[in-house]
Amino acid sequence: MNKFKGKIAILGSGNIGVSLAKGLVKSNYATADQITLTRRNISGLTALAKEGFVVSDDNAAAVAAADIVVLAVLPQQLNNLLSQILPAVDPQKQVFISVASGVSCIDIRNKIGETVQVIRAMPNTAIAIGQSMTCVATDNATAENVAEVTRMFETVGAVVKINEDLMTSATALCACGIAFFLRAIRAASQGGVEIGFHADEALKMAVQTAKGAADLLLQMQSHPEQEIDKVTSPKGCTIAGLNEMEHHGFSSSLIKGIKLSAAKAGALYTKE
Numbered sequence: 001m002n003k004f005k006g007k008i009a010i011l012g013s014g015n016i017g018v019s020l021a022k023g024l025v026k027s028n029y030a031t032a033d034q035i036t037l038t039r040r041n042i043s044g045l046t047a048l049a050k051e052g053f054v055v056s057d058d059n060a061a062a063v064a065a066a067d068i069v070v071l072a073v074l075p076q077q078l079n080n081l082l083s084q085i086l087p088a089v090d091p092q093k094q095v096f097i098s099v100a101s102g103v104s105c106i107d108i109r110n111k112i113g114e115t116v117q118v119i120r121a122m123p124n125t126a127i128a129i130g131q132s133m134t135c136v137a138t139d140n141a142t143a144e145n146v147a148e149v150t151r152m153f154e155t156v157g158a159v160v161k162i163n164e165d166l167m168t169s170a171t172a173l174c175a176c177g178i179a180f181f182l183r184a185i186r187a188a189s190q191g192g193v194e195i196g197f198h199a200d201e202a203l204k205m206a207v208q209t210a211k212g213a214a215d216l217l218l219q220m221q222s223h224p225e226q227e228i229d230k231v232t233s234p235k236g237c238t239i240a241g242l243n244e245m246e247h248h249g250f251s252s253s254l255i256k257g258i259k260l261s262a263a264k265a266g267a268l269y270t271k272e
């Protein structure tokens with residue numbers, strides 16, 4: 001692994017910002033002292049400062065010193081942040097990565113300068129354990145910067161490059177998707193309790209079963225239905241349960257939820 005040699009500023013140290021920072025250090029992409037974490041109130045970052053991260057409430061100073069700037073505030077907090085950092089933006093020095101849902105590259109350039117290179121990235125919370133599914137898109141960054149940002153996110157999971165117009169779809173499927181699969185696991189464990197297991201063992205069984213299902217697809221490179229066909233014995237109990245779930249809208253509810261999340265993701269940001 002070639003360590004990144006420059007400085008990284010992560011503006012907005014909440015769920016995703018902190019998870020990304022920790023993931024980058026754990027994967028040896030950068031050392032903690034190369035990463036500045038900002039937050040309006042830095043008292044919540046004391047533990048991270050002890051781990052060696054630079055912590056600050058001065059976004060403009062963090063940007064001035066950085067080569068890579070990650071915008072990791074909520075969409076509704078972004079315009080305020082962009083106006084704070086405007087004086088420190090240097091298009092020759094920094095490349096900007098935005099993880100904010102529903103904010104386009106051009107929206108960001110309209111606030112901080114038309115020659116600024118902006119790459120959107122949509123990770124998910126599994127970034128904390130190096131298992132993110134991160135989608136990246138840009139409309140103006142150089143191939144070299146896209147390659148570096150891809151390399152950065154590959155240290156904390158898998159990366160797919162997509163067209164920017166699919167970014168809200170990626171948000172729903174991958175970033176929100178973590179919550180959807182977690183809820184499915186939780187529901188399975190609740191079913192397990194109804195049929196006789198203690199809650200802790202039911203959850204453990206559901207989690208390992210879900211992991212096995214995902215790993216089957218990843219390692220065998222197969223299609224879900226191909227694997228399902230191997231489970232469903234004729235006149236058996238699996239097809240009975242599966243069809244009952246489908247009669248109650250299992251696939252349909254996931255599809256509808258993902259469509260609604262994608263629509264919502266596209267409407268989270270107000271330009272003015």
Ligand SMILES: NC(=O)C1=CN([C@@H]2O[C@H](COP(=O)(O)OP(=O)(O)OC[C@H]3O[C@@H](n4cnc5c(N)ncnc54)[C@H](O)[C@@H]3O)[C@@H](O)[C@H]2O)C=CC1
Binds near residue numbers: 013038074175
């Ligand atoms: N949570 C998730 O699973 C994912 C979130 N995202 C996107 O990442 C962004 C951040 O989401 P979360 O981390 O969940 O939100 P969060 O609310 O946990 O973190 C945002 C942080 O930014 C800080 N902040 C707000 N204004 C600031 C400012 N002017 N200067 C410095 N810090 C400031 C807040 O204090 C907070 O700590 C959002 O735009 C979201 O759409 C993207 C992918 C996944």
Ligand SMILES: O=C(O)[C@@H]1CCC=N1
Binds near residue numbers: 101175176
């Ligand atoms: O729920 C949200 O709006 C954020 C974006 C994707 C995941 N969490």
